[in-house]
Amino acid sequence: MSIYDTLNEQQKQGVFTVEGPVLLLAGAGSGKTRVLTHRIAYLIEEIGINPWNIMAITFTNKAAGEMKERVEDLVGFGSDSIWVTTFHSTCVRILRRFIDRLGYDNNFVIYDTDDQKSLVKDICKRLNIDTKMFKERVIMSAISSAKDELILPNEYSMGTGGDYRKQKIAQVYQEYQAALKKNNAVDFDDLIMLTVELFKSCPDVLESYQNRFKYIMVDEYQDTNTAQFELIRLLAAANRNLCVVGDDDQSIYKFRGANIRNILDFEHHYPEATVIRLEQNYRSTQNVLDAANAVIRNNSRRKEKALWTDKGAGNRIHFRPFENAYEEAEFVADDIARKQREGIVEYGECAVLFRTNAQARLLEERFVVEGIPYDVVGGVNFYSRREIKDLLAYLKTVDNGRDDLSVKRIINVPKRGIGATTIAKVQDYADMHEISFFDALTVAENIPGLGKSVSKLTAFVSMIRVFRGKLEFAGLEALIKEILETTEYIKEMDAADEEDALARAENVDELISKIVAYEETHDEPTLSEFLEEVALVSDVDRLEDDNNRVLLMTLHSAKGLEFAHVYLTGMEDGVFPSYMTITSDDTGEIEEERRLAYVGITRAKEDLTLCAAKMRMIRGETQYNAVSRFVKEIPTELLDNKPPMSRQYDADMDTGAENRISKYNPMYNTMMRSKPVATVAPKRTAAENKPFIASGVGDFGKLGIVKGAGTASGGKPDYDAGDRVRHIKYGEGTVIDLEPGPRDYKVTVDFDDVGQKIMYAAFAKLKKL
DNA sequence: TAGTTGGGTTTTTTT
């Protein structure tokens, strides 16, 4: 009995074919991670390859972490020295050693999207480019695409032809790249592009990595862009032991440069490649698979696959249309609560998916009201929050004064009376003398026209110097605490008040915990390394699956995950597929959306529910949308409820786009001004909503346990009517009513800020004041 | 210089 016995024939072939290029076409849920991990084990234990010679590349830290863990379980020791990382961290590691060959300092900083934007903005100002006509967004994405395609500024300039806009973008690109270098900074795209550049200009470096990485595996290959393709091609060129795993049907990242041709043309690039198809699905029921297959079949450019399962048909797909998005949210929350109550499924096995992050809000509100534990994945990245970015800017300034952007971000945060004019004068001086902004600050007394501001600037510089000393002699944790104390950052935050000051303070605490955790887990912790780790994490990375909460996330975030019960919400033309893709002339865009639908459907193991709302508020506009074409692509016999075909539901919006109600639509006047009763869904307060108990579910029965809340239910809370309490989200309020329910105490609270809410005591986690 | 207000603007997705 060996670890390979449990694999099916195709999986075995994938594991045992270790020489030469291999294309593993792995359908959703076909066990590709199992193949990869077993393959690594096989290489080490059966072929005797040194773990040091193996590299496995993924896209997310989470995927890398999981793979590392699973490899560790399979091979006894030696797994530490396998490179299992993401593209971006691989490149950072390489560049940290060799980027000086390209004229950067090895302690470069990594710019995120915000940083890029302010840089582009600066440059536009300098070049007299009107950002009303040339939006930063557009310029940034043009630059990003160029980098994904390995087009350097010079080449870009040459390719502009007579196109005025392109010429302008080329100018900005040129300046932008120069500014990055001057700030000793790189952006996300640079990480890949510069590594390729390094390999091409320094054959000795490339060779050393080729000698090291004799066996290379790439996960989610359908998501690679041209630069990543080239990187892998170079690394694998010497040994050609390259195994790529992917599913062209799950390619959903075209917007960030993913080139689906990379996987479609693999056999063209590597004619000797072995192609293996993993078609047995171990995840979903036949009905779920049939639905997924029925949808994806409508795409033209794809490799035919026939996913099958030996699981039974399972439940039919539920389709639930609603009048508006409120009802949709209510249904999803009620349905999950019901299933949990009846012991059908636990919260942690449910996921609610949607196209855009904005859709989370309504669902979230409803989950709070009903006291269902949930987590929203994604949205604003932890490290993109203002307070975190501020503190990171302090850390970056302490670490590397060459990063002008960070210095400028914090020089007047909290307020020190250093204004725009002063900053401009310092910048002029820095430009003139070709020194960094921070270095200019250190000689502020030489800068003409600053007047009284000089003392403020020198005070700032000495503060940073004190911080540097602190770091050197007392470490990271001491540094961040010193920064917080000296700047009185928290106090300034409170002074600026807002109800989210508390949440921000919590974020700051979380950052401190991360710093402490980092220091504890590393033998030689450095500030630079910490900043680097922090720059490359996403929200999905920190997903923990042991806390039994319903997960709310976008379809993109859900890729690679699976859940027993899945709800796809907002299944409407104009929402999903999105309005942009419907109106685009590029038919490839709708195919990408369809792949996204395929990804969503195939997340479900047992049960899938599709929801649609006839009416929904988007960006402050009420829209009427037809049921998503993707729902209609599913054969009705797989559904328990037909998509409505009646004129009433479909007539005024069958094709969606031209019938949406908007200010730009000729229908706007008649439809909006006359305000048909149903058009404006009033924002309902919790108190107006039916209490959860009355939603027609009947007896809550005997299940006395509130799963996953972590709090025992049934006990009487320590507060009573009339008491003042605090809720983590709603703040302070007065308890109006506390009544025992069949399962748990139901508490009504009148919050000072948000009004009355009814919730279950076990979930509300109210603190008596 | 700092704080406020009003206007204009929102590809959806993220390493």
Added chain:
DNA sequence: AACCCAACTA
């Protein structure tokens, strides 16, 4: 609806 930015006021 929400956010960002520029212009304005104190």
